[in-house]
Amino acid sequence: MSERFAWHRFIAVVMKEFIQMRRDRLTFAMMVGIPLIQLVLFGFAINSDPKNLPTAVLSADHSEFSRSFVRALENSSYFKVTAQPASEREAERMIAEGEVQFVVNIPQNFSRRLQRGEHPAILIEADATDPTAVGNAVGALSQLAQSALDHDLRGVLQPLQGKPAPFEVRLHRRYNPEGITQYNIVPGLMGVILTMTMIMQTGLAMTRERERGTMENLLATPVRPFEVMAGKIVPYIMVGYIQVTLILLAARLIFGVPILGSVMLLYIVVLAFIAANLSVGLMFSTVAKNQMQAMQMTFFFFLPSMLLSGFMFPFRGMPEWAQKVGSVLPLTHFLRMVRGILLKGNGLLETLPHLWPIGLFLLTVVAIGLKRYRKTLD
Amino acid sequence: MQQRSPKQSKEPNLPLPQAYPEGHKGEGRGEGAAIANPTSNHPSSLVINVEGLSKRFNGLLAVNNLALQVRRGEIYGFLGPNGSGKTTTIRMLCGLLTPDGGRGTCLGYDVIRETALIKRQVGYMTQRFSLYEDLSIRENLDFTARIYGMANRRRVVDQALERLGLGDRQKQLAGNLSGGWKQRLALAACMLHEPKLLLLDEPTAGVDPKARRDFWDEIHRLAGEGITVLVSTHYMDEAERCHRLAYIAYGTLLAQGTVAEVVENSGIVTWMVECADVYALGAQLRGRAGIEQVVPFGNVLHVSGTDRALLEQSIAPFRELGECRWTAIQPGLEDVFIQMMEGARDNV
Numbered sequence: 001m002s003e004r005f006a007w008h009r010f011i012a013v014v015m016k017e018f019i020q021m022r023r024d025r026l027t028f029a030m031m032v033g034i035p036l037i038q039l040v041l042f043g044f045a046i047n048s049d050p051k052n053l054p055t056a057v058l059s060a061d062h063s064e065f066s067r068s069f070v071r072a073l074e075n076s077s078y079f080k081v082t083a084q085p086a087s088e089r090e091a092e093r094m095i096a097e098g099e100v101q102f103v104v105n106i107p108q109n110f111s112r113r114l115q116r117g118e119h120p121a122i123l124i125e126a127d128a129t130d131p132t133a134v135g136n137a138v139g140a141l142s143q144l145a146q147s148a149l150d151h152d153l154r155g156v157l158q159p160l161q162g163k164p165a166p167f168e169v170r171l172h173r174r175y176n177p178e179g180i181t182q183y184n185i186v187p188g189l190m191g192v193i194l195t196m197t198m199i200m201q202t203g204l205a206m207t208r209e210r211e212r213g214t215m216e217n218l219l220a221t222p223v224r225p226f227e228v229m230a231g232k233i234v235p236y237i238m239v240g241y242i243q244v245t246l247i248l249l250a251a252r253l254i255f256g257v258p259i260l261g262s263v264m265l266l267y268i269v270v271l272a273f274i275a276a277n278l279s280v281g282l283m284f285s286t287v288a289k290n291q292m293q294a295m296q297m298t299f300f301f302f303l304p305s306m307l308l309s310g311f312m313f314p315f316r317g318m319p320e321w322a323q324k325v326g327s328v329l330p331l332t333h334f335l336r337m338v339r340g341i342l343l344k345g346n347g348l349l350e351t352l353p354h355l356w357p358i359g360l361f362l363l364t365v366v367a368i369g370l371k372r373y374r375k376t377l378d
Numbered sequence: 379m380q381q382r383s384p385k386q387s388k389e390p391n392l393p394l395p396q397a398y399p400e401g402h403k404g405e406g407r408g409e410g411a412a413i414a415n416p417t418s419n420h421p422s423s424l425v426i427n428v429e430g431l432s433k434r435f436n437g438l439l440a441v442n443n444l445a446l447q448v449r450r451g452e453i454y455g456f457l458g459p460n461g462s463g464k465t466t467t468i469r470m471l472c473g474l475l476t477p478d479g480g481r482g483t484c485l486g487y488d489v490i491r492e493t494a495l496i497k498r499q500v501g502y503m504t505q506r507f508s509l510y511e512d513l514s515i516r517e518n519l520d521f522t523a524r525i526y527g528m529a530n531r532r533r534v535v536d537q538a539l540e541r542l543g544l545g546d547r548q549k550q551l552a553g554n555l556s557g558g559w560k561q562r563l564a565l566a567a568c569m570l571h572e573p574k575l576l577l578l579d580e581p582t583a584g585v586d587p588k589a590r591r592d593f594w595d596e597i598h599r600l601a602g603e604g605i606t607v608l609v610s611t612h613y614m615d616e617a618e619r620c621h622r623l624a625y626i627a628y629g630t631l632l633a634q635g636t637v638a639e640v641v642e643n644s645g646i647v648t649w650m651v652e653c654a655d656v657y658a659l660g661a662q663l664r665g666r667a668g669i670e671q672v673v674p675f676g677n678v679l680h681v682s683g684t685d686r687a688l689l690e691q692s693i694a695p696f697r698e699l700g701e702c703r704w705t706a707i708q709p710g711l712e713d714v715f716i717q718m719m720e721g722a723r724d725n726v
């Protein structure tokens with residue numbers, strides 16, 4: 001294998017794919033139509049009751065009371081303290097990157113003011129981009145304030161028990177204060193739609209060559225596997241961008257989803273995601289014998305992506321094994337990136353932790369695809 | 379459908395290609411009987427030189443220990459019934475299939491290790507139309523030219539279109555072309571990068587006689603330019619337009635040489651009978667000792683066998699009746715091939 005990548009052969013494949021795509025009106029219409037239809041259909045929310053949500057406790061008060069409160073949080077089974085950030089900045093970063101779902105802020109002098117009966121407040125910030133994920137946990141909070149400290153409030157403090165609650169829990173829903181599910185679902189749909197159409201189209205692109213017999217002609221020329229694969233990917237990247245644009249427009253104009261972050265950044269990171277899905281499609285097409293099989297494989301990949309990525313069900317509500325599977329899938333990371341950029345206004349720094357898993361996935365799949373691409377008809 | 383009329387080979391002979399002026403041998407047998415380059419079986423003049431080539435598909439032997447020598451500038455016919463392994467052999471020659479056994483060279487490159495180099499210099503026309511039906515004629519040629527990195531792409535494509543006579547239809551989709559035009563387009567596409575060797579796999583299957591005639595004129599013109607052509611076919615008249623040919627059945631090479639050599643070496647004896655009722659006579663002849671083939675051709679019957687004495691003994695009583703006219707003839711290629719295939723099947 002001494003020959004190298006040749007631009008002229010790559011360009012030849014790209015041009016051919018563009019022409020074929022243009023001729024195939026039905027497929028092209030479908031690639032634009034599917035996003036629109038799905039956007040319209042997905043007007044409903046899916047509920048679930050996730051527990052053990054990762055929580056950061058930022059405590060400026062190291063008293064028996066604050067410890068009891070945290071213990072009570074954990075006992076409610078909705079919260080799991082996973083971090084004790086040293087500063088507000090760090091806590092902010094954690095919630096922005098999605099490392100934690102909640103940040104509990106226990107203010108200075110909490111215990112002193114509690115003992116004085118001043119009803120101090122504990123601030124809980126919730127990442128409410130996915131409202132269903134935090135809904136029940138938030139519900140449990142109001143109970144908590146009532147009874148968390150009953151055990152500690154004895155003797156002279158006995159009168160503080162009961163109503164009104166000895167302290168106040170102030171909830172701050174971040175990113176999606178009204179808990180509008182479309183805010184969460186519409187950006188998520190972008191990932192779901194890209195996953196389906198990108199994998200399917202490239203999956204079909206290669207098996208079509210085999211089914212129509214044109215593969216034999218292609219293989220008889222000096223064109224190299226990488227040139228064919230790359231050449232087939234490029235036109236669909238463009239289609240992917242058309243879809244992204246359509247969905248963004250719909251998100252903004254129809255559903256009023258806020259776009260806090262940089263659209264530019266979104267367009268850049270989406271490239272990795274599109275490429276990852278296209279390469280999955282190409283890998284499938286090197287295995288599939290015909291277009292039917294390519295289609296079936298697409299769904300085989302698409303279903304877990306949809307179910308385990310956090311699109312259908314809150315990611316943290318899933319059992320651990322499902323989360324493990326989910327965190328391999330590009331869609332999982334893409335959802336976090338998109339929601340982060342659109343709803344949280346995340347920048348590149350907060351986005352990077354979800355970008356590299358997609359890159360890793362892409363490289364692995366391309367490697368498998370190249371290995372499996374048959375240069376002969378054997 | 380196979381065309382079976384031997385008359386076709388007796389059509390007026392076509393102008394001979396320049397490169398083979400000595401070729402015509404008469405006997406109503408086209409210029410194919412000519413030997414392209416009688417002198418050399420020397421390795422350096424062999425464009426294809428393989429031996430022991432074998433290929434199995436799921437344990438089934440598709441090509442069995444095949445040896446093939448094709449000389450520079452010759453039109454080499456590759457004949458055999460369907461499923462005999464012609465396509466498989468051609469695919470192995472241009473690196474599309476990896477042989478399970480055997481070795482050799484194609485254009486001087488190793489057929490197993492140097493397939494990438496072979497691909498650059500071979501024009502392979504697949505049995506099934508394998509250009510893009512949803513691309514126009516011009517777009518298909520343009521794609522091919524790009525793949526081969528041709529420097530003067532536009533001119534090359536223009537010239538090819540002009541030679542094809544498709545200049546004014548260049549925007550038409552390839553899928554809408556008729557069979558004959560598809561073949562010509564496919565030939566033009568695989569000629570675009572000026573290959574030294576053409577591998578044509580049943581290029582004229584399903585094409586009308588006029589288009590076939592034109593196609594073969596074109597092949598002879600190319601051979602005249604020094605291009606080597608290996609062409610598979612099952613039309614006998616086409617076989618006779620080849621300089622040399624090979625006959626393969628059940629993956630095994632059964633004969634190789636010029637038409638005359640193949641016929642001669644077959645050892646087949648054929649009698650032609652002109653008779654009022656060929657079918658009645660045929661029914662009586664079949665199954666008799668030494669009579670291996672009884673084939674009606676219109677109003678005549680070809681009666682063949684490999685054992686001259688036995689055959690003549692069996693037909694003697696019929697000849698004495700004097701009802702029909704019996705003539706010993708040179709067997710046709712088709713008689714020879716069918717005989718060989720029967721023999722090969724018995725050995726399988």
Ligand SMILES: Nc1ncnc2c1ncn2[C@@H]1O[C@H](COP(=O)(O)OP(=O)(O)O)[C@@H](O)[C@H]1O
Nearest residue numbers: 435436440458459460461462463464465466467
């Ligand atoms: N890709 C393949 N897989 C399995 N069997 C094959 C394949 N290609 C050819 N064959 C078998 O090999 C034999 C020879 O086929 P082929 O070379 O196409 O014959 P021909 O071109 O002379 O008609 C046939 O029996 C065919 O069924």
Ligand SMILES: [Mg+2]
Nearest residue numbers: 464465466505
């Ligand atoms: Mg064949």
